[in-house]
Structures are given as structure tokens and as C-alpha cells.
Amino acid sequence: MNLLGIIETLRRNLRTVVLGCYVALALVVVLDCVRLFADHEPEGAAAEHATDFWTEFYHVSESWPAFWAAFGLLGCLLLVLVSKTYGHLDVSQREDYYHE
Amino acid sequence: MSSFWIHPSLILLGGAVLLPLLPKALKKAFLLAVPLATFGDVLSMLGAPSTNHGVVQFLQWTLTFGRVDSLALVFAVIMSGMACIGTLYGLHVEEDAQHSAAWVYVSGSIGAIFAGDLLTLFLFWEVMAFSSVFLVWFRREPESIRAGFRYLLVHVAGGLSLLAGIILWIHDRGTTAIAFESFGEAAYSTPGLLILVGIIVNAAVPPFHAWLPDAYPNGTFNGSVFLSAFTTKTAVYALCRGFAGMELLVWLGVIMSLYGVVYAIIENDIRRLFAYHIISQVGYMVAGAGIGTALAINGACAHAFAHILYKGLLFMGGGAMLHMTGETRMSRLGGLYKKMPWTFLLTLIGGLSISAFPLFSGFVSKSMITQAAFTQGWVPAGFLLTLASIGTFYCNGLKVPYFVWFGTDKCTPEVREKAEDPPWNMLAAMGAAAFLCVFLGCFTGPLYDLLPNQSAAHEFHPYNAGHISESVQILFFTACAFFVLVKLKKIEPHAGVNLDNDWFYRKGGQAVLWLARKPIQTIDTAVGEVYRVLGVNPLMWTTRVVDLFDRKGIDGVVDGIATSVRSLGGRVRFAQRGSVQENLTAAFAVAAILVVVFIFVF
Numbered sequence: 163m164n165l166l167g168i169i170e171t172l173r174r175n176l177r178t179v180v181l182g183c184y185v186a187l188a189l190v191v192v193l194d195c196v197r198l199f200a201d202h203e204p205e206g207a208a209a210e211h212a213t214d215f216w217t218e219f220y221h222v223s224e225s226w227p228a229f230w231a232a233f234g235l236l237g238c239l240l241l242v243l244v245s246k247t248y249g250h251l252d253v254s255q256r257e258d259y260y261h262e
Numbered sequence: 263m264s265s266f267w268i269h270p271s272l273i274l275l276g277g278a279v280l281l282p283l284l285p286k287a288l289k290k291a292f293l294l295a296v297p298l299a300t301f302g303d304v305l306s307m308l309g310a311p312s313t314n315h316g317v318v319q320f321l322q323w324t325l326t327f328g329r330v331d332s333l334a335l336v337f338a339v340i341m342s343g344m345a346c347i348g349t350l351y352g353l354h355v356e357e358d359a360q361h362s363a364a365w366v367y368v369s370g371s372i373g374a375i376f377a378g379d380l381l382t383l384f385l386f387w388e389v390m391a392f393s394s395v396f397l398v399w400f401r402r403e404p405e406s407i408r409a410g411f412r413y414l415l416v417h418v419a420g421g422l423s424l425l426a427g428i429i430l431w432i433h434d435r436g437t438t439a440i441a442f443e444s445f446g447e448a449a450y451s452t453p454g455l456l457i458l459v460g461i462i463v464n465a466a467v468p469p470f471h472a473w474l475p476d477a478y479p480n481g482t483f484n485g486s487v488f489l490s491a492f493t494t495k496t497a498v499y500a501l502c503r504g505f506a507g508m509e510l511l512v513w514l515g516v517i518m519s520l521y522g523v524v525y526a527i528i529e530n531d532i533r534r535l536f537a538y539h540i541i542s543q544v545g546y547m548v549a550g551a552g553i554g555t556a557l558a559i560n561g562a563c564a565h566a567f568a569h570i571l572y573k574g575l576l577f578m579g580g581g582a583m584l585h586m587t588g589e590t591r592m593s594r595l596g597g598l599y600k601k602m603p604w605t606f607l608l609t610l611i612g613g614l615s616i617s618a619f620p621l622f623s624g625f626v627s628k629s630m631i632t633q634a635a636f637t638q639g640w641v642p643a644g645f646l647l648t649l650a651s652i653g654t655f656y657c658n659g660l661k662v663p664y665f666v667w668f669g670t671d672k673c674t675p676e677v678r679e680k681a682e683d684p685p686w687n688m689l690a691a692m693g694a695a696a697f698l699c700v701f702l703g704c705f706t707g708p709l710y711d712l713l714p715n716q717s718a719a720h721e722f723h724p725y726n727a728g729h730i731s732e733s734v735q736i737l738f739f740t741a742c743a744f745f746v747l748v749k750l751k752k753i754e755p756h757a758g759v760n761l762d763n764d765w766f767y768r769k770g771g772q773a774v775l776w777l778a779r780k781p782i783q784t785i786d787t788a789v790g791e792v793y794r795v796l797g798v799n800p801l802m803w804t805t806r807v808v809d810l811f812d813r814k815g816i817d818g819v820v821d822g823i824a825t826s827v828r829s830l831g832g833r834v835r836f837a838q839r840g841s842v843q844e845n846l847t848a849a850f851a852v853a854a855i856l857v858v859v860f861i862f863v864f
Contacts, residue, residue: 165603183741190738194731216641230732234739237652242747245527254528254758261766 187231195227267315269327269376270303270342271369271386278362278369293353293361297345300372304335308712311335314378322437326378329442333563333714337375337499340567341368344491344574345533351578351691354483360400364488366393371492375499379440380428380457383500387424387464390493391417397485398477406480412764413477416463420470424460427453442503449508458505465497465548467514468521472764474541475525477776479533479590483581486533490577491570494540498547498566502714507554512635515549516646518542523653525762530755532662533580533589536573539616539658542650543569549647550631555638556715557722561630563713568623568702570616574657575695579609582684582692583666587677592662592755597671601681606667608692613663615699617655620733623702626709626724629733633722652740659737660744665755669748 172179223229277296284292307330315328345368349361370393373386391414399408430453432440448454459470466474478489505511522542529535543565550562582605584590585834611622618624628651635644673681683689702709706724713719747753 165607166600169599169603169606179332179422187738187742190731190734194735197727197731217518217639220636220641220644224728227516228735230705231739234652234736235743237649237736238740238743240654240749241523241649241653242743242753244526246752248524249760249807254756255761257757257759258589259759259761 175243191228193230198225198227267307267328268303269316269373270300270338271373271376272644273300273303273756274345274369274372278360278365279406281362281365282358289358290353291859293349296365297342297349297368300368301339301342301346304338304372306780307338317378319643323440324379324438325382326441327373327382328376329378331714332712332716333499333502333559334375336563336567336712336714338372338569339712341371341375341492341495344368344488344570347571347574347691348484348487348491348693350694351487351581352482353687354685355482355484357400359396360485361484363393363400364395364485367397367488368492370394371496372374374496378433378442379830380442381440383427383442384421384425387460387496388421390496391421392736394489394493395477397489398481399481400485401482403480404473405583406437409477409480411802412767413473416470416473416768420460420463422460423456423463427456427458427460430456445504449505450631458508461497461500461504462514464492464493465501465544467544467548468541469763471518471521471541475534475537475762477685478537478540478577479531483585487574487577487581490536490540490573494544495547495566495570498551498562499546501548501551502559502562506551506559508552511552512549512640512643512721513552515545515547515552516643516650517670518545518548519647519650520545520653521652523657526657527653527661527759528569528760529657530591530593530757532583532592532595532666535662536576536580539654543573543616545650546628546631546647549640549643550634553631553634553638553640553643555634556718557630558634558638560710560713560722561627561634561720563629564627564709566616566700567709567712568627571695571698571702572612572623574607575612575692575699576616578688578692578695579605579612582609582688583612585688586682586684587673587680589673589677591757592665593757594677595666596669596673596675597667598681599667601678602683604683604689606627606663608689608696609627610663611674611696611699613655613658613660616702617737618651618733619655619659619737620701620725620730621700623709624712625700625703625733626706627702629724629729630722641827648736652736655737655740656744660741661753664744666750672840677761730816 263632273296277292281289281292281296310330312331314326315330316326318325318327324721327724345365348364352360352364356362367390374383374390377383377386395410395414395417398406398413428440434451434453445457447455449458463470463473464732474494478486481489501511519542522538522540522545526535526538526542547562547565547569550558550565552558580590582602583595586594586602591597615622615624618628632644632647634650635641635647671678710719710722744753
């Protein structure tokens with residue numbers, strides 16, 4: 163198998179690959195909506211057992227379409243933002259920090 | 263099943279001793295045979311779990327070297343299996359001591375896993391610490407030597423805590439209570455907490471974690487593959503065995519999982535990045551042990567199993583980069599897919615597995631822990647663990663592959679020249695690990711059959727529409743966010759180190775050195791001066807006085823006595839005339855007079 167050939171082909175058709183990715187993103191959201199609407203008895207039974215706020219929130223969030231997509235997108239941006247900010251609090255130093 | 267039982271650690275230890283004695287022609291075969299025999303030995307135990315072997319009476323202790331049950335076996339199987347893959351990966355390394363150290367290290371881990379009592383556990387715990395440090399030292403860089411000492415320092419401290427806990431435990435409960443079982447309520451007692459600290463030092467739980475990202479990236483290219491697999495997972499086993507259901511562990515696990523991710527996101531060195539993700543992933547297992555339900559413990563074990571393979575694979579990828587190019591910093595790499603395409607593909611498989619992509623091993627193991635959190639009363643922990651999994655994919659599945667093999671080519675000409683796929687044995691080991699990552703992801707049976715709580719394992723089905731949809735949404739949209747950030751040029755890797763809490767003892771050590779150099783030396787000089795002024799000078803003066811006294815006083819007296827004796831001698835000299843006969847006669851005469859006087863008087 164010519165692995166390098168496959169990678170090169172994908173890179174030459176980068177526009178198509180990127181387009182494919184957009185389609186995949188859209189498809190994931192659409193399929194999640196379809197799944198939720200097809201699912202007839204979603205949170206009803208489970209939510210009744212909910213005793214505290216978080217459990218209830220979890221069961222309700224399961225019925226929101228594309229909840230996890232938003233969680234992934236925002237979560238990633240949040241993590242990077244928090245990490246970078248943390249790094250700037252003098253946590254990131256020059257490479258020779260310990261050997262000066 | 264026969265009663266004949268060989269401790270798998272014994273095979274590895276024997277192999278480690280014999281290896282340097284063998285002729286060169288046999289070495290390669292022996293290197294493969296020993297871990298395979300160990301693996302076979304462990305597999306042979308699957309037929310008859312829940313038996314005790316190797317029970318030894320030592321003084322007043324009953325030591326159990328082979329407590330074989332399903333919890334121990336799931337760890338032993340993967341550890342002995344990883345020993346095969348790791349040895350294959352370093353097969354071309356000529357130095358026997360490196361292989362021997364790795365085998366002794368694995369034997370320590372497997373010995374701790376099978377230990378049925380606390381003393382045996384401690385024994386193998388220390389074997390692990392003292393053999394693994396050589397995998398760091400054998401890199402022979404000055405920084406590795408230093409990191410090795412720091413690693414040893416932390417592990418000796420952790421081991422002491424464990425030992426202190428064990429001693430107090432036995433002191434409280436008598437010598438018959440040394441069996442290593444669940445501590446239950448006693449987990450929060452002083453001995454329980456000391457033992458817990460000993461264990462979570464090895465699990466790299468903050469604030470006892472900094473040894474891991476300090477030492478592992480400084481190990482040899484193949485030594486770090488071993489390091490990534492054994493120490494932390496042995497600790498996870500010990501937590502599952504002794505501290506299952508301890509609520510404190512859930513939050514420690516959640517903190518770990520996020521802490522590791524935050525540091526990994528700002529890390530530049532890929533091996534250090536992978537090391538931070540060990541902390542993050544072990545966080546899931548620690549949380550699983552803390553939740554403590556049948557599903558959560560299964561999850562901790564399954565995730566440890568999957569983790570050893572995919573983390574080994576990632577470290578093999580990083581090791582290949584180090585071995586071939588000598589460079590592991592993303593700020594000095596990039597665009598290497600043309601030179602190292604197979605390394606790219608295999609490392610990517612590791613990255614997708616750790617990210618819990620459907621059809622890869624992490625998907626079928628990590629989800630047990632998150633589901634246990636969501637459905638068994640730990641919903642906020644479940645959300646936070648899911649948040650950490652975003653960072654996992656961001657780093658391992660996206661950032662490393664992108665900035666090492668694609669992105670801007672920032673290689674030095676030297677690195678670019680040297681970059682190519684590694685030797686066959688390294689690729690074969692990576693291929694084996696990658697195959698198992700995909701295999702476990704696609705076929706859950708073999709892994710789930712090994713788990714300790716069988717009924718919970720059979721009730722759990724990771725491949726349902728809801729779970730797949732949830733995972734794919736998270737992963738795809740994380741990727742979307744990543745490429746947006748790449749486009750905005752927000753996340754270019756930068757050269758630098760990130761300070762972690764090893765700062766305290768590294769800078770603390772430097773402070774001690776500075777103290778030794780500056781104030782203590784100044785004080786030493788000052789004390790020397792004071793000593794000279796107040797001590798030596800009066801001493802010299804006293805000496806002179808004594809000398810004078812000696813010469814004028816003592817000598818005068820002595821000379822005086824001598825003079826007197828001489829003048830007395832001169833006078834006595836006139837009383838005798840020197841003839842022997844006269845003298846003898848006089849002497850006898852005096853004697854005769856004395857005898858006569860004596861007779862007559864008495």
C-alpha cells in the first residue's frame with residue numbers, strides 16, 4: 163500500500179477534503195436531530211427519577227439536538243483559552259529556565 | 263489446572279540475570295522468548311482464577327506472592343503483553359543492561375499486581391522504583407541524570423509513606439492483618455491515608471505528579487515506552503483493590519484529567535505532552551476507582567488496559583522521532599509526513615485511540631467511566647471528564663499529528679536529513695500495538711471477558727446510537743475548533759518550558775546550592791576568620807608563653823637538679839678510691855656488721 167501516495171492525493175485535493183469535512187459536520191448534527199426525533203420516549207421516564215439539579219440537567223441536555231457538538235466546539239475553545247491564559251501567568255518560561 | 267505455578271516475575275528476573283551471559287547469536291531470540299514466556303505464563307492462569315499461589319511463611323508473616331484473581335489478571339495480561347511489545351520495540355538496542363532494567367521493572371509491576379499482602383506489595387513497589395530509574399539514566403544526557411535523581415527522590419518518599427502506613431496498619435491490627443484487601447472505612451484512618459499517599463504518588467495525582475512529566479520525556483527512546491505503561495497503572499490497580507469507592511478519589515481524578523490537559527495544551531515537546539496526557543488519562547481511572555461501582559471499576563480496569571496499549575503506541579511514536587531525528591519539540595519539527603509516513607499513521611492511530619474515537623480502543627473503555635459518572639450520581643464529574651476528553655483529542659489526535667507531520671516545516675537541515683521511518687522492529691512493535699488498539703475498539707468481547715465484574719461488563723454496550731452520536735459530535739466539532747485556531751495562527755507551538763510544581767524542589771534544590779555557595783560559605787569564611795583571630799592567635803601566644811616557661815622555668819629546674827646531682831657526685835667521688843677489692847671489702851664489712859647487729863639485737 164502506498165501510504166505516501168494516499169496522503170499526497172488528499173493534499174492535492176485539499177478543497178474537496180475540506181468540503182467533505184464541512185459535510186461531515188453538518189451530517190453529524192442532522193443525524194443527531196433525526197435520532198432525537200425518532201426516539202419517542204426520550205428523557206420522560208429518566209427525568210422523573212432525577213433527584214438533584216445536575217442529574218436533571220443531564221437528562222434534559224440529552225434531548226437537546228447537537229448539544230454535544232456545541233459542547234465540543236465551545237469546550238475546545240474554552241480549554242485553549244484557559245490554558246493559554248494560565249501559560250501567560252509566568253508558567254511558560256524560556257527553555258533554559260532551569261539551567262541559567 | 264495443576265498446582266504447578268511459576269510467578270511470571272521470576273521468568274523476567276531470571277531472564278534479566280541470564281541475558282548478559284548469553285552469546286551474541288542467541289540474544290535476539292532470548293529477548294523475544296522471555297517476555298513471550300511471561301505472557302504465556304499469565305495467560306495460562308486465566309483458566310483458574312481466584313486461587314492463591316506462592317504462600318510463604320516468613321518469621322511471623324504469611325506472605326502471598328501469587329493472589330490470582332480477575333482484578334489482578336486483567337492488569338497482568340496487559341502488562342506482560344506490553345513487555346513483549348516494548349522489548350520488540352527496543353530489540354536493536356545492544357546494551358543488555360537496558361533490557362534487564364526494563365524486565366526487572368516489569369517484574370516489579372507484575373509482582374505488585376499479584377501480591378496478596380502489604381509487605382509483598384511494598385517489596386515489589388520498591389523493585390519498580392529502583393529499576394525504572396535506570397531507564398531514565400541510560401539516556402546518559404546530563405538532564406536525564408538529574409531528572410532520574412529527582413524521580414528517585416519522589417518515589418523513595420512515596421515508598422516511605424507506603425511503608426509507614428503499612429507499619430502503622432500492622433501495629434494497629436496485628437501481624438495477621440497484612441492481607442492487601444479493600445481498606446473500606448479505614449481508608450480515612452492515618453495508616454490508610456499514608457498508604458493512599460504512597461499509592462497516589464505513583465499514580466501521579468496532583469500535587470504528587472510532577473515527577474512524571476519530568477522523568478518520562480528524559481528517558482531513553484524505548485525506556486519511556488515501558489515507563490508510560492507500568493508505574494501509574496500498578497497504582498491504579500492498587501486503588502481499585504484497596505480504595506474502591508473512596509469519594510475523594512473522584513475529585514482527585516477529575517482534577518488530574520483537566521490538569522494534565524491544560525499543561526499538555528501549552529506543551530511544546532511531544533514526549534512531555536504525551537506524559538501530561540498520562541496524568542489526564544490516569545485521572546479517568548482514579549475517578550473510576552473512586553466511584554467504585556461495578557461498572558466504574560470495570561471502566562478503570564478496561565481503560566488501564568486500553569491505555570497501556572495506546573499510550574505505549576504514542577510513546578513509541580515519540581521515541582521513533584527521538585531515535586531517528588534527535589528532536590521532539592514541535593517548534594523544531596513539521597512537514598515530516600513525506601519522510602516518516604508510517605510513523606505518522608501509527609502514531610495517529612494511538613492519538614485516535616486515546617481520544618476515544620469510535621472503532622478505537624479508548625471508545626469502549628473510557629465510556630464506561632463517563633457513563634458510570636453520569637448515571638451513578640456524579641454528573642458534574644461526568645461533564646468535566648468529558649471536557650477533558652476534548653483536550654485529549656485536541657492534543658493527541660490533532661495538534662501532534664498536525665504540527666509534527668504537516669504544518670510549517672521548521673526542521674533544521676540536520677533533522678530533515680536524518681528523518682525517516684524507524685527500523686523494522688520498531689515499526690513492527692508499533693504495528694502490533696496499533697492493531698490491538700483497533701481490534702479492541704471493534705471487538706469488545708476479549709477485553710470485556712477479562713473484566714472483574716462480569717455481569718456489569720455484559721450489560722454494557724458502547725455502540726449505541728446515542729453514545730456514538732455524542733462522541734462523534736464532540737470529536738468533529740473539536741476538530742472544527744482546532745482548524746479555526748490553526749487558521750487564526752493562535753496555537754503555533756513555541757519553544758519554552760512550562761513550570762510545574764517540581765519548580766519547588768528544583769528551585770528549592772538550587773536554593774540549597776545557592777545557600778551552600780553564598781551565605782554558608784560566607785559564614786564559613788567569617789567563622790574561619792573569627793577562629794583565626796580568637797582561636798589561632800591566642801593559641802600561638804599561649805604556645806610562646808609555654809615555650810618560654812618550658813625553657814626558662816622547667817628547664818631551669820631540671821638543669822638545677824642536674825647541677826646539684828653532678829656536684830653531689832663530685833663529692834661522693836672523693837669518698838671512694840676506685841679499687842674494686844677495697845670497695846668489695848668495705849661492702850662485705852658493712853654487711854657483716856649489719857648481720858652481727860641483727861643477730862644480737864633480735
